[in-house]
Amino acid sequence: MSDTQTEVLDIFTRTRALLRGHFVLRSGLHSGHFFQCAQVCQYMPEVERLAELLVGKLAGVQFTTVFSPAMGGLVIGQEVARRTKSRFIFAEKENDRLVLRRGFKIAAGERILVVEDVVTRGGRVQECLDIIQGLGGVVVGVAMLVDRSEGKTRFAVPMIPLLQLSFPTFAADQLPPELAATPAEKPGS
DSSP states (O other): OOHHHHHHHHHHHHTTOEEEEEEEOTTSOEEEEEEOHHHHTTOHHHHHHHHHHHHHTTTTOOOSEEEEETTTTHHHHHHHHHHHTOEEEEEEEETTEEEEOTTOOOOTTOEEEEEEEEESSOHHHHHHHHHHHHTTOEEEEEEEEEEOSTTOOOOSSOEEEEEEOOOOEEOGGGOOHHHHTSOOBOOOO
């Protein structure tokens, strides 16, 4: 593990953003680990450091706008936008689908970086890509604090994770005995 990965993992552990137990993820999968990025996002020095490290990985990626899905990507997306002096907009849920509201507009050809906190299956990120492309924007990449997809999630644009971890996930009917014996929590994303 690199020094950066060790530092990021330490930040998540110290702020109790990395939890252990039995969790039902937004994707419906179950896991013994959960990233509750809202925990780290209450500490601005840690948010600033995570964004600094993530922006450091964006060398050569040119964009004018950062776009995040609500709720998870809001804090880190806004901090990445602040550090790069970019415009920041977000999508939010309406009838369980992400939509662009609040008068936000995307210009044809606008170069946009999607920023998310944690990606497991990438459903919300894909919704963001669809919104942007449907409005004529150009997605230049997807930056995230944590890619926990075990290398399975792929998008049609480059992925830029700050940390890649492969905590196993399980379908509800395929839980290992130790996980099945622990009551499941659904802490929210």
